[in-house]
Amino acid sequence: MTRHTVLGIETSCDETAAAVLRLEDGKATILSEIVRSQVEAHAPYGGVVPEIAARAHADIADKVVAAALEESGLAVTDLDAIAATSGPGLIGGVMVGMMTGKAIALAAGKPFIPVNHLEGHALSPRLAEDCPFPYLLLLVSGGHCQFILVKGLGDYTRLGTTIDDAAGEAFDKLAKLLHLGFPGGPAVEKAAETGDPARYKLPRPLLERPGLDMSFAGLKTAAARIIEAEDLSEQDVADLCASYQAAIADCLAVKADRAMAGFDGERLVVAGGVAANTAIRKALDAVAARHGARLIAPPLRHCTDNAAMIALAGAERLSAGEVPADAMMFSARPRWPLDEARAMSDPAYGGGKRGAKA
Template identity: 60%
Template sequence: MLVLGIETTCDETAAAVVRLTAPEGPGEILSNVVRAQVEEHAAYGGVVPEIAARAHVEALDGVVAKALADAGVAIADLDGVAAAGGPGLIGGVIVGVTAAKALALAGDKPFAAVNHLEAHALTARLTDGVAFPYLLLLASGGHTQLLAVRGVGDYVRLGTTLDDALGEAFDKVAKMLGLGYPGGPQVERRAQNGDAARFAFPRPMFGRAEPNFSLSGLKTSVRLEAERVAPLTERDVDDLCASFQAAVVDVVANRAQAGLRLFEARFGRPSALVVAGGVAANGPIRRALVELGAAYGLPVVAPPLSLCGDNGAMIAWAGAERLRLGLADGLDFAPRPRWPLDAMAAAPGAKA
């Protein structure tokens, strides 16, 4: 099965062609084109939805054409066209979904509207052929969730963030310290030369049985300490980043451990601990999760760095998995700014 995937939910315009050869994966990525918008948003310290949508309109045709050319295929060769139908910035989602529908209609191909979160959830099957069920830590700029992935379309949210997402917290800390955008890589880079023990930041939710996250208090603590020692020297910034990142690593490992316990209590032993999303690119977080997996005797699967951020390959793969099961969507599908994987959320009032 050969599927074109389109991703436009935030500030990456992406398209890819993926081949599904075996039901459990791994798959074959024939092309994966990502056009980032860092320069367009850098001056604002974050993504501006209107600018992002306009940039998607300008870039998408060329990105799709390059993805097809790189893969050496034409629309006629495809078995389906997939697009991220949400959740995300609705202007961008509309651009991608509209383009995918047009291609599917023109080529008489089935269309799959993919939940962006499901695409992250299934990436480990694309890269490593991970078998169901497994525990997923999805950590990005917009989402922080612990999910039991039991099958295509079968997800149970075990924990989530009660306020900021992990990537959002990194970006906000970077902005308050005058670092560049996106913030995660900047904080990680500065933390390498810092003293992680200088500032005693809190570890919110640490030790609680329910595997939820809360980052706003930690973020506020960084701001208060930065104000206390201002004006900041380069050493101060390094130490603040190192101390913040150390707190995040401790929290992530502890919350993932709570997620494993809850998973085992409800569903038995998972096949693996999987981490996906942009924050999965953070080296110290990956290493902490590998240590946790080793303690539990579980493999820890993290996508290669090129698949941690938003990309078309994960959309194409999720579309292929869905189309293989006959889960095509009609051309009347409406793009969705919010689209939780698990309607029965684990934490009332928590972010979807």
């Protein structure tokens, strides 16, 4: 019997989170989970301001960790390791969480495990149910939109990615243009509930192009032109949100259908913040059903950024004996692709000194 208890810390964007998780014979049990959101701080700006996020993380990271330990009923000495998001993400926030984790690990004499935030999302469905490898993953969030073949822990192959903007960023942009509030994704979904998804004829970029790459920049531009040209009523706004959401769902579903046709497996997994969108889940569920597969998604609270998935990734790494010997020397990374070899040899976008984003 293998049993590991890990503290996870997540600070890659605008949630300061900590969780204690126990992994026993492959089954995860969340012993505590604390998330402190910064929505009110960023709402006036219609998006996350990196400097504000980093300061907020620095102010409360230690308190959030203390609360998670108290809720779990455990002391630091009861832990087997400390895991923290060490990239990708807003570098100021990533550094706060990573250095907090390193400090705790050093003081307690425990291993420190740097975790790729995207790997946390990739493994997040395993928090709540049996989801053995391999599986086809659609990772869809504010910063990333990729199809990834998950063959095993640390064994990821990028099959397709957005060549410009992520789906979550597209939702946020529309919400900002329509003054719907922040966070944008849930606001657009709420407005779309009373809208007609067929009202506005919006583009579905790259659907005719072979392969699994995606694009959402043109969709954003088309919506922006409609908003500039019309004096939109409340119903117009609802119709535009519904049409926009339908366009994104169609793009993801068509590409997912294509990906499933080339995948000899029974599980289509969707993870990341946009995985909470009901219309997108419904579209992907239909795709999975057509291929005799099952759609697996984490519970809604684990679609968005959270520390339980970071603790799980750390615990799985610990169980597999994959703790870097030089983990305490690991540097925070603003960019850290899951399929690093593919990102280096064939970057979809985002090169430069910081490296390829995908």
